[in-house]
Amino acid sequence: MSVLHDVKMILSLSCDESSRLVSDNLERKLSRAERMALRLHLMVCRKCRAFRRNLNLLRDALHTRTEQCLATQDQPPALSSDERARLRQTLARAQTEES
Amino acid sequence: MSAPETKGSQARPNVDHWVDEHADVLFRYALQRVRRRDVAEELVQETFLAALRSHGDFAGQSTERTWLVGILRHKIVDHIRKVSKLRARRQQQVKEIPIELFFDERGHWKHKSSDWGSDPAVLLEKRDFWGIFEKCLAALPGGLAETFILRELEEQDPSQVCENLAISDSNLWVRLHRARLLLKECLEKYWFKRRSK
Numbered sequence: 001m002s003v004l005h006d007v008k009m010i011l012s013l014s015c016d017e018s019s020r021l022v023s024d025n026l027e028r029k030l031s032r033a034e035r036m037a038l039r040l041h042l043m044v045c046r047k048c049r050a051f052r053r054n055l056n057l058l059r060d061a062l063h064t065r066t067e068q069c070l071a072t073q074d075q076p077p078a079l080s081s082d083e084r085a086r087l088r089q090t091l092a093r094a095q096t097e098e099s
Numbered sequence: 100m101s102a103p104e105t106k107g108s109q110a111r112p113n114v115d116h117w118v119d120e121h122a123d124v125l126f127r128y129a130l131q132r133v134r135r136r137d138v139a140e141e142l143v144q145e146t147f148l149a150a151l152r153s154h155g156d157f158a159g160q161s162t163e164r165t166w167l168v169g170i171l172r173h174k175i176v177d178h179i180r181k182v183s184k185l186r187a188r189r190q191q192q193v194k195e196i197p198i199e200l201f202f203d204e205r206g207h208w209k210h211k212s213s214d215w216g217s218d219p220a221v222l223l224e225k226r227d228f229w230g231i232f233e234k235c236l237a238a239l240p241g242g243l244a245e246t247f248i249l250r251e252l253e254e255q256d257p258s259q260v261c262e263n264l265a266i267s268d269s270n271l272w273v274r275l276h277r278a279r280l281l282l283k284e285c286l287e288k289y290w291f292k293r294r295s296k
Contacts, residue, residue: 014206016198023276027257028268050212055279061219062251065229069127070168077130078123083140087122091114091147098151 006033013037015048022052026059112154117147121164125171132175132248134237142178146171176253176263179245183264186241194240196277201284210284213291228290235285243278250275 009017010033018041021034030038042049069075079087125146129139149170150157157166203209215222222228236244242264249260250271261271 014202015208016202016206019201019280020272020276023279024272027272027275047208047212050214051283053217054212054215054283057215057217057219057222058282059251061222063254064219064223066128066131066252066254068223069131070124070164073120073124075123075127077127079126079140079143083126083136084118084122087140087144087147088115088118090144091118091151094148094151095111095114 006031009033010037010040013041015041015045018042018045018048019051022048022055026055112151114147114151117150117163117167121167122147124164125167128168129171129175131233132252133178134233134244138178142171142174145174149174172253176249176255179249180263183242183245187265194242196240196243196281201280210287212283213287215286215291231286231290232282235282235289238285239278239281243274243281246271246274247278247282 013021018038021030021038024030024034025038042052122143125143126139129142130136133139133142146167150167157163161169201209236247239247246260246264246266249255249263250257255263257268257271260266261268264271266274
């Protein structure tokens with residue numbers, strides 16, 4: 001990437017480009033020019049700030065949901081009684097076959 | 100702590116107890132990631148069958164639940180890999196989501212953004228938030244949904260996701276960018292706007 005390209009990006013980052021950097025920032029280390037461009041843009045753009053905040057919030061909420069899902073037993077959705085019966089049957093059969 | 104002699108008792112695990120204690124949790128975990136009841140049911144069943152076969156390996160280092168979830172997660176990733184491979188073989192391209200859907204010709208956001216607040220607990224308490232989230236996730240084109248699920252629900256490293264879906268880094272970044280934009284739009288349309296009325 002040329003210096004000219006970097007300078008142009010830093011001075012004129014648009015929201016579509018900024019949203020891409022906000023997303024990429026969760027995946028890879030941004031270059032120094034990208035970081036600078038993004039920081040400048042976010043200073044003046046409320047919508048892109050909101051986008052970044054919302055993505056972080058969603059990531060946290062999904063993480064917590066998984067933890068809760070694994071820690072609690074009785075929470076919907078659960079197996080139906082049919083599905084549960086099928087499961088018991090299959091496992092019982094497998095266990096008899098094994099022994 | 101010295102390990103107690105458990106060989107005898109491990110020979111025959113109590114599967115009824117497994118089902119009582121863990122089946123619903125495993126099912127829910129799988130359903131969030133494969134989004135089809137029949138597939139989730141099958142994966143839970145395969146998990147228990149695999150657990151039966153390898154019960155001797157369960158060292159008791161972790162809890163039974165953690166051990167079972169570990170098996171299930173492998174099954175889920177295998178399933179997603181298969182689905183993704185099948186799509187590639189059928190030459191179904193992941194649908195291109197044009198950036199113009201979200202931004203005007205000058206690159207500005209087309210739609211208003213709402214502030215979702217800063218406390219994830221608020222989202223977690225509301226059951227219908229997750230109902231809407233599931234619908235929005237289901238509405239993503241196939242390749243995008245799988246990418247988002249491996250990355251944000253399974254919390255795999257970017258490199259792992261690339262390997263599992265056989266895609267490049269830059270493909271991963273584009274897919275996640277589009278997935279996040281689509282989810283944002285969908286959630287704002289059906290959840291956040293409705294609430295702020």
